[in-house]
Amino acid sequence: MKPALYEIRRVLTSKFVIILIVAIVGLSGALAYESGVSYSARPTELQVPQVVSGYYINGSSITLEAYVFNGYGQQYGGATLNFTYNGITERAQESSDGFLTATFPFSPQVGSYSYNLTYRIFAPVTERIEMPINPAVPYTGFALAPVAEYSNYSNLAILVLYFGPGGKASPSADLIISNQSAPSQLSAVESSELFNASISGVTHEIVDPVMPLKEKKENLTAFVVSNSTVVYDIYIGHLSTYVPMTQSKLQGLVTDDTSFLIGFLMPILAVFSAYLTYGKDRTTGVIESVLKRPISRSGLIGSRFLSNLTAIIVAVALAMLVAQMIIRHYFGLYLSGSYTALFIFEYVVEGAAFLSLVYLISHLVKSQGALLGAAIGVYVVLGLFWSIIVDIVMFESHIPSDTLAYVKAYLAMEAISPSGFPTIAQFYHSHTLSILISSATIQPSSVGITLASTLAIGIAWAIVPFLAALYLAVKRD
Structure with a gap:
């Protein structure tokens, strides 16, 4: 068996990854169900x-x-x-x-x-x-x-x-x-x-x-x-109060509910699977599981990164598939293909970014404890509390909240963390932000957000830290 396929099977069959994937898929389905039931619930x-x-x-x-x-x-x-x-x-x-x-x-x-x-x-x-x-x-x-x-009742x-x-x-x-x-x-x-x-x-x-x-x-x-x-x-x-569900409303429900959950759990899956499958081996100097055939350092880091990334893709894709089935049952339509692709892409990017950061940190610290502490710190600062940090910084900036300068500064702050990438991607797609008045829209290009810049931010977060880790793995060791 080739190293990459072996590592993918090893990761996808590990208890931690299975539990996290089940949690992501199950809770995403539960939130989609809650949205469907509450939207159609009798007053x-x-x-x-x-x-x-x-x-x-x-x-x-x-x-x-x-x-x-x-x-x-x-x-x-x-x-x-x-x-x-x-x-x-x-x-x-x-x-x-x-x-x-x-x-x-x-x-x-x-x-x-x-x-x-x-x-x-x-x-x-x-x-x-x-x-x-x-x-x-x-x-x-x-x-x-x-x-x-x-x-x-409508x-x-x-x-x-x-x-x-x-x-x-x-x-x-x-x-x-x-x-x-x-x-x-x-x-x-x-x-x-x-x-x-x-x-x-x-x-x-x-x-x-x-x-x-x-x-x-x-x-x-x-x-x-x-x-x-x-x-x-x-x-x-009127004898009818029926208002048909639209793609924009449906996408808003998913963005508000399911995306929040995945944005919370995805960094956990990425950070700790990266620590367990690569970082711990790297800092202890003991490779717990390898094939009999020889494997290079670049091959090892590449195959394990690919296996972790596969787990992330599987988690997001299954969560979206289950949500789509429940949404179709309650609302009679599926999420559009473009929104579905964007949803999967933005959270795969977020997961890949946290993976890359832990891989990079494993080459910058000397002990397993230091790596674990740094990995948890990355999750807490750049994942769990990042939205609060952004709000505090924006409040202290004293920029008027109804100006383009405020929107630019807000998006710049979101670009600093991988957990902010989904916000940027959703803004490019829907032209709305939670910081704007509910019905307000703004052209992304007016604040420097284009398709090229959105892809550049995502690819940079997903790839650059990993390339740095790969360089250190090959050149320093």
Whole structure:
């Protein structure tokens, strides 16, 4: 077996490398999963109860009714509702159709009622609502409320309610959705209708408007038409809040989450695998594992560097592959090929740079302890705490943060450490930086960042320290 292939197999089968690769891939997948779940998670407010109430007058009594439902239009259990009318308060009781009702002696002089709704969302909550009564109108009739579709909460449906005499169900009517705002003439409603559904014999029913997404994005009003008369209307706005996922949003999620994790773990993999496979042998003078055939110093350092670099490439590539599969499941698209290639390249460069630094340091110190301390120091300063160091230096520079001079200085600081290279590469790709206002973009060329300069920084970090280590290995030993 050739030395390089032997060293690659040796590194990829070592417990430390396997554990780090599993950690990088597993945690990257977990973060991609978290992004997918949190982005598509149902809003908590959809579980908060809502109320639509009405009344009907029956001779000398008046019955107050309310339907309590969640954001999907489903009947809400566990809430307490008290009606107050003419100074009398009664706790509402649930009827067979799911309405909460209470009956009071009717007084033609009383023009309103109120209700208190008590429920618990993390903590007890009580809401008090005042509602009008028209003593000349014997019952409320139809009412509408927009609710979210349970299968796709970004789409809205219409909850149709009917508060009829004696609690009876509704007569025949039409639910019309129009892009006109409450026109006074029925002909205007009918001529502008985008959706029409027949309603008959209901007390509460959810109607799902089947409409093109383009129409759901218009400003809409819902009307109930009965006996050729508009008896109820409500402005509902858009029937869809759906915003399609875009490449830029998706890349932003990955950059904010997964890249942070890999940027944290990759230097650990690089620094300690370099120490264990080359640096320790170099400082102790004992080569723990070699082939029987002769191997030169340049061949030894080259094959071990290649084996360490292979482990880094495998870790980043597998992490991206797993993240891509999870992203595709939740968002319905893959990250673009250019972003994927950039992502792999920038973290391979970061890992190669930390590898090279440890290889170089192993030729500058004389003991195993000194090498281990220096390797840990490189990781802590140039990896773990580098972003904090950059922030402190930029703060002390007193350069105005809204100037190109500040951006140039910030990028120059990032270029000093291999852990800053991903920031430079992402800036070249997206034209945005975390230090900029969230929506701000800036042309990389205006601060000296071009494709050539980005590649030069990456290649310099990945190659130059290793070439120096190779020179020392061949010439000094």
